[in-house]
Amino acid sequence: MLQFSFWDILSNLLIATQWTIVLSLIAFFCGGIVGLILLFMRTSKIAALEWFTKIYIEFFQGTPLLMQLFLFFFGIALFGFEVSPWAAATLALTFWTSAFLTEIWRGCVEAIPKGQWEASSSLALSYIEQMRYVILPQASRIAVAPTVGFSVQVIKGTALASIIGFVELTKAGTMLNNATFRPFLVYSLVALIYFCLCFPLSWWAKKIEGRLNVAR
């Protein structure tokens, strides 16, 4: 019979936490890139592109993340492709994150006064140039706080990847609980680690949000 000391449990959880962090970073980074592309499409005034992004966003915002994970994990396998939990989790979290970031950022773009569009249009800038040089530099300032705030949701979202067998913090907690039968200790530690990851981010988001409000 294997014996787990407190330190064994904690160190195993911390090792798994690395995967939670890696998955969060990748989902956030890739989701950010996809989100930025979608943002250009969503605000392009080109009907077909706007419709595509609207449906995309409705789908990923309007269905449970868990279902999306299943879809990527089991769904793609139906077509004969082998999908690792790691790949499925990365894909699902990326798309899910991008849908939310696009909507957050669209709000920031729409907060920029119409006059900025008209002035840059009148200077013969194209839509992409307007976004690049005039709108996004201003929108990104107001986007920082809600974007950082949303990163907390991404971290918590990675916990669902445990269900398709990806070994991150939550999955490690479940495995350690099965081995030790000390659910209160194990899950308290799991919660505490999530809190340590998320709290600084939400605290920071609140702080910069407050600073922006004062500046206005």
Place this chain on the structure above:
Amino acid sequence: MSLVSIRDVRKSFGTNEVLKGVSLDIAKGDVVAIIGRSGSGKSTLLRCINGLETYQSGSIVADGIEVAGAATNLRELRRHVGMVFQQFNLFPHLTAAENVMLAPTVVNKVSKAEARATAAEVLAKVGLSEKMDAYPSELSGGQQQRVAIARSLAMRPKVLLCDEITSALDPELVNEVLRVVEQLAREGMTLILVTHEMRFARDVGTKLVFMHHGKVHEEGVPKEVFAAPRTPELQQFVGQVG
């Protein structure tokens, strides 16, 4: 040969017909002052000229480019038709010089150094050489509006559209902007100005256009039109404003 030719232009917002068949010919070097009551369609007309608004029928040709809906080469059009707005609309994250340099570098692919030289030149012209590196928030309204004029001038436009560019200014700042516009007029720049400054329209304008209910109600040489308005609507308008 007119530089801007407007033929029987009609424009509606939904069921609200705002331009009801407007025709105007503007020659190179003309300084056209458009006056009229709020809501008479002055801004809409100006915005149709550089394609910020589309219109339903008629035609507008500016500097040889037909302004007609989706097929218009808006980029080419707007390189030659500048516009200055009531609310300045400077880019707040850029300095005065950067505001002026943006379009030449991005649209005309001019080098940074050359664009900076142009910025220095046009900012000097509007009397703001000292403010090149100031941000819009550090400038007064009059200074911001002069930067906005310089920003348009940097593209060397053939025509400059000005929509009530002194209306958002404190009274004591109006003159510094009008002086710049007057200077441009003297240098031969073609200007189309929507304005409430009647004295300026009379003294600087070469052509006066009175718009009423979406139509050109009266037009002519400013001094003559102001001295003897023919229609009761203009008589009343001049009586109220002047």
